[in-house]
Amino acid sequence: MPPRKRADAVRNEQTLLAAAAEVFVRSGVDAPIREIAAEAGVGMGTIYRHFPTRADLVVAVYRHQVEACAEAGPALLSEEDSPLAALRRWVDLFVDFLVTKHGLANALQSDSSGFESLHAYFLDRLGPVCGELLDAAVQAGEIREGIQPYELMRGIGNLCIGRGDDPRYDPRRLITLLLNGLSAGAGPGDR
Amino acid sequence: MPPRKRADAVRNEQTLLAAAAEVFVRSGVDAPIREIAAEAGVGMGTIYRHFPTRADLVVAVYRHQVEACAEAGPALLSEEDSPLAALRRWVDLFVDFLVTKHGLANALQSDSSGFESLHAYFLDRLGPVCGELLDAAVQAGEIREGIQPYELMRGIGNLCIGRGDDPRYDPRRLITLLLNGLSAGAGPGDR
DNA sequence: GAACGATACGGAGCGCTGTTCCGCTTTGTC
DNA sequence: GACAAAGCGGAACAGCGCTCCGTATCGTTC
Numbered sequence: 170m171p172p173r174k175r176a177d178a179v180r181n182e183q184t185l186l187a188a189a190a191e192v193f194v195r196s197g198v199d200a201p202i203r204e205i206a207a208e209a210g211v212g213m214g215t216i217y218r219h220f221p222t223r224a225d226l227v228v229a230v231y232r233h234q235v236e237a238c239a240e241a242g243p244a245l246l247s248e249e250d251s252p253l254a255a256l257r258r259w260v261d262l263f264v265d266f267l268v269t270k271h272g273l274a275n276a277l278q279s280d281s282s283g284f285e286s287l288h289a290y291f292l293d294r295l296g297p298v299c300g301e302l303l304d305a306a307v308q309a310g311e312i313r314e315g316i317q318p319y320e321l322m323r324g325i326g327n328l329c330i331g332r333g334d335d336p337r338y339d340p341r342r343l344i345t346l347l348l349n350g351l352s353a354g355a356g357p358g359d360r
Numbered sequence: 361m362p363p364r365k366r367a368d369a370v371r372n373e374q375t376l377l378a379a380a381a382e383v384f385v386r387s388g389v390d391a392p393i394r395e396i397a398a399e400a401g402v403g404m405g406t407i408y409r410h411f412p413t414r415a416d417l418v419v420a421v422y423r424h425q426v427e428a429c430a431e432a433g434p435a436l437l438s439e440e441d442s443p444l445a446a447l448r449r450w451v452d453l454f455v456d457f458l459v460t461k462h463g464l465a466n467a468l469q470s471d472s473s474g475f476e477s478l479h480a481y482f483l484d485r486l487g488p489v490c491g492e493l494l495d496a497a498v499q500a501g502e503i504r505e506g507i508q509p510y511e512l513m514r515g516i517g518n519l520c521i522g523r524g525d526d527p528r529y530d531p532r533r534l535i536t537l538l539l540n541g542l543s544a545g546a547g548p549g550d551r
Numbered sequence: 552g553a554a555c556g557a558t559a560c561g562g563a564g565c566g567c568t569g570t571t572c573c574g575c576t577t578t579g580t581c
Numbered sequence: 582g583a584c585a586a587a588g589c590g591g592a593a594c595a596g597c598g599c600t601c602c603g604t605a606t607c608g609t610t611c
Contacts, residue, residue, distance in 0.1 A: 175578055175587060201568060212590030217570070366558060366607055392597060403561030408599070 182219050184209045186233045189226055194265045198227055198272025227269065227276040231287060234266040235294050242298035252305035253312060253352060259302055260325065260348065263295075264341060267329045295322065312351045373410050375400045377424045380417055385456045389418055389463025418460065418467040422478060425457040426485050433489035443496035444503060444543060450493055451516065451539065454486075455532060458520045486513065503542045 188209035192200045205226075206213045220226035241262055245255035270291065277284050299318035306312045324347065329340045379400035383391045393414075397404045411417035432453055436446035461482065468475050490509035497503045515538065520531045 177577065178588060181589085202570085203568080206590090213570080214572085214591070215589060218588075223569095368606065369559060372559085393599085394597080397561090404599080405562075405601085406560055409559070414598095 178219075181209075181211055181215055185211065185216060185219060185226075186230055189230045190234055190265070190269065193227075193230065193268050193272065198223075198269065198276060224276045227273055228283075228287065231269050231273055232290075234269055235291055238262050238266055239294045239298050242302055246302065246305055251311060252302065252309045256302045256306050256312075257348060259299075260344060261341075263299075263322070263325060264329060264344065267326055268332070270326070271330065292319070306352075316351065369410075372400075372402055372406055376402065376407060376410060376417075377421055380421045381425055381456070381460065384418075384421065384459050384463065389414075389460065389467060415467045418464055419474075419478065422460050422464055423481075425460055426482055429453050429457055430485045430489050433493055437493065437496055442502060443493065443500045447493045447497050447503075448539060450490075451535060452532075454490075454513070454516060455520060455535065458517055459523070461517070462521065483510070497543075507542065 185205070189205050192205045192208050196204060202213055202216055202223075206216055209216075216226070220229060238259075242255075242259055245258050246252060249255040249258065273287065274284060296318045299322055303312070303316065303318060303321070307314045325344055328343050328347070332338070332340050376396070380396050383396045383399050387395060393404055393407055396417075397407055400407075407417070411420060429450070433446075433450055436449050437443060440446040440449065464478065465475060487509045490513055494503070494507065494509060494512070498505045516535055519534050519538070523529070523531050
């Protein structure tokens, strides 16, 4: 066995993933390495040691975010007051994650097979989580039934395409409207 | 009326278009501005004056190339010994042009409507030219009939996708094979 | 052809970026 | 506590986009 990694290295890797995720949301996946290093409070050498290329970093953040998003689903369900509130907060996390996801295609440039498998992983992992949130909200009578997880995730994903082009376009506002539409008139008496 | 442009400015613009086309083929559409300036033998200021953004330059080269390619069709037909030879040389020009075309999407970033119209212009202008070359070669019994201009152009275009990724992949070699296949066994006795 | 604005040119210079490299620090082990 | 080994930080270098302004060229007028 190769001797296991040093504790500080492990720590730094986690810090970097979190910092990169944050910076990606703020400045896009093409953000300067310096900015990510500063956000994480580490040197640039550290980033290059952990993630030799930008694609490595983007992929790592992607996996990390998928995982975080997946784990956040059940957690939010239990800590929020209502399933709908949990769903709203989950969607918010999901939107942040989409920056990374949309940057992935460029970062991987022409490795379309790698992209496919990462995309499949995304669907397998997040689809059920989103489904749980939707079911719970339906059970609680907070949203109308009938919408599929894939449909919602895809719709949100599409609303976020091209974000940043034009300051007048704010995907989050539209997504809020979408969710409002989903809950409108969905009381117990609804059919 | 604004006074017409100075002679040297017009000359430089033409020189730049030719130089940029050349450099795009050699180094891709992301080639450093300095390299294009050097190729054209002008200063960088001159490029920025004529084409404030990279997209402006790419679009201008694109139009210029479409035009050149369109005019080259009939010219080659009359100066080459056979229609097939003319077709081969035309395809060669076309392949060079595709570098610019494929770079266009990135250069325009998110202006998809601008891209659409440029693409339509491309089809309208070059489709008929390609058709003429194909017809002439068929008439001369040099290639089999039945292939459509759009089909050929699209096929060649697709073969050129991702060029430069991998030195082992040479689109021109495959395109040569394609043309050989088009002419194989297309003698007068063929039916 | 001489003189003179207007126009265009060239390239040094600035600021920002990716990437490397090596002296220094921290960690785990004996 | 001592000492490799592993890891870290960030100065330094190189390449790039873009601007700015002194200089050269052009077109016009006499």
